[in-house]
Amino acid sequence: xxxxxxxxxxxxxxxxxxxxxxxxxxxxxxxxxxxxxxxxxxxxxxxxxxxxxxxxxxxxxxxxxxxxxxxxxxxxxxxxxxxxxxxxxxxxxxxxxxxxxxxxx
Numbered sequence: 783x784x785x786x787x788x789x790x791x792x793x794x795x796x797x798x799x800x801x802x803x804x805x806x807x808x809x810x811x812x813x814x815x816x817x818x819x820x821x822x823x824x825x826x827x828x829x830x831x832x833x834x835x836x837x838x839x840x841x842x843x844x845x846x847x848x849x850x851x852x853x854x855x856x857x858x859x860x861x862x863x864x865x866x867x868x869x870x871x872x873x874x875x876x877x878x879x880x881x882x883x884x885x886x887x
Contacts (some may be wrong), residue, residue: 796860816881835856837853
């Protein structure tokens with residue numbers, strides 16, 4: 783199962799942590815698709831915050847782990863993070879057996 787934790791500071795979304803895999807084995811095509819959807823959305827979020835908006839992040843990416851924290855999030859970065867959260871919540875409602883959400887917000 784993929785676990786997504788939304789990180790907050792003073793009531794504002796500042797980042798996220800994603801761990802695990804949505805697929806149960808090598809033949810699990812649906813799980814691979816869900817994993818790819820989560821991963822793609824996470825990278826798009828991180829790239830938009832850093833390359834388009836220009837906010838600085840702390841990032842850690844490893845096997846089955848991605849942690850992104852925006853150091854001093856602008857209103858635009860917060861909006862992008864909120865969009866990411868909405869996207870993950872929608873995916874989770876479709877694939878609740880593959881995505882688990884934890885929220886500090």
